Amino acid sequence: MESVRITGLSKSYGKVRALDSISLSVDKGELFGFIGPDGSGKTTLFRILTTLLLPDSGQATVEGFDTVKEYRQIRKIAGYMPGRFSLYQDLSVEENLKFFASIFKTTIQENYYLIRDIYSQIEPFKDRPAGKLSGGMKQKLALSCALIHKPAVLFLDEPTTGVDAVSRKEFWDMLARLKKEGITILVSTPYMDEAGRCDRVALIQQGKILGIDTPRGIVGAYKDKLLAVRSSGMYKLLFDVQEFPRTIRAYRSGEFIHCSVKDENAGDELRNFLAGKGHEMIEVRNISPDVEDCFLALMTNDRSFGTSPSGQATND
């Protein structure tokens, strides 16, 4: 059963194509991630799905309702946490939550079980104005407000941007618990390492979808071999690895340089090549790519991937 269906959706702002004929569908109860940088079209897509923006062409449905013609029905069953903090800064934590509950004709008590885990962490500050909360607490309050009417579908637009690594991890733990309640969750993020927490992800760049798959499927479609390289002179190493004739692509990744090559045995050759360039303490090993490696491969050329480069194949 599908919860969200998007067919040939496009939206432009003047000359800028924010969404370029996007098609995909999200199953009921799925935790689906849109992974891409700022300006890739994630927010535009979420605003169309939450009925706040009209598409130029194409169509989208949420729980069977059309986002243009049946926006009223969607607004009742969707929860939305926008990227920018948009609660009432001068209302207290509790007043904000009560306000959202009453708009949806429910009460905090009725759906408290759904937000207990999250809200209990900020409840000690329930009389504090929302504007005076720390970043992490604002995020928890915004999520509580988006959940208080027990939505069928939850849209979270970059909930972890600018949030530190620890709070990000906790936030994803919360989403995993909400998924168990049967809520369909669509979440966007610029952090590639968060892809692994989703059932499926769409990699999105400049309004186009580069690929849609499970995190494992995305990584599995990487066709080249990947080497992690390290030496005593990291600044020079990047240039030298890029110069190695068999290198397809080389870039920094944490404490290593990642180097993609065609065949597995290039590692020994690379080691000799680098020794010849005067590098010491050379370490070269074969590694499996992560989602960021795949994203980079898809961005720079599609050659490393088996799937269609346009990524328009829908999973339905």
Add this chain to the structure above:
Amino acid sequence: MTNDHHIIEVENLVKKFGSFVANDHLNFYVKRGEIFGFLGANGAGKTTAIKILCGLWKPTSGRIQVAGFDVYKETEKIKRNIGYMSQKFSLYEDMTIAENFTFYGGIYGMRMPGIRKKMSFFLEKLGIVEYKDRVISDLPLGWKQKLAFSIAIMHDPAIVFLDEPTSGVDPLTRRQFWDMIYEAAHDGITVFLTTHYMDEAEYCERVSIMVDGRIEALGTPSEQKKQFGAESMEEVFIRLARKQ
């Protein structure tokens, strides 16, 4: 007492807001030409410390020198010797690229010939010479970021402060941005930066991690991983920030 190789020296930096201690006896130095990562959880006190180092806020107590100047008495000299770029772009969106260069160059006390020279140097390097009369708001995010960085170092500052400079950009632009950081450091500019990307922590020569107003760890990424028996800086970070 001041060490010539240290471009930033911080001894017992304390900053209080009422009874709240935002910076609790910070002690560290930054070497000339170093890439120094200043990490910490949200609300750990990083921004407070950066504002003090940039001469914008006065500390409650402590001895702090930046580029050889005192943060209590010589804030104007500090401001002339540093560059600053934050996650929210410091460029004026409704002005052109050229106007931004001229404006900031003027603020930094540069003269027109020097400004023109720097502008053509950076625009050529970024390969966008023909776009100099474009308004900033029309440019892609990656360009804005690279331009903001170029402008932050156009007056050859001793130190450049980068506050989450790569937030939200694509992985390719993020790496191109780091190429620029390495180049600046190679040319002798000290780089002091904050980030939430833990792979970027690995790119720094030394890293400090703040938790609740204190520096809980300081050293090279490999020293810290060894000390905490961790595989990555992310693991080190999560272990430290979680223990409260």
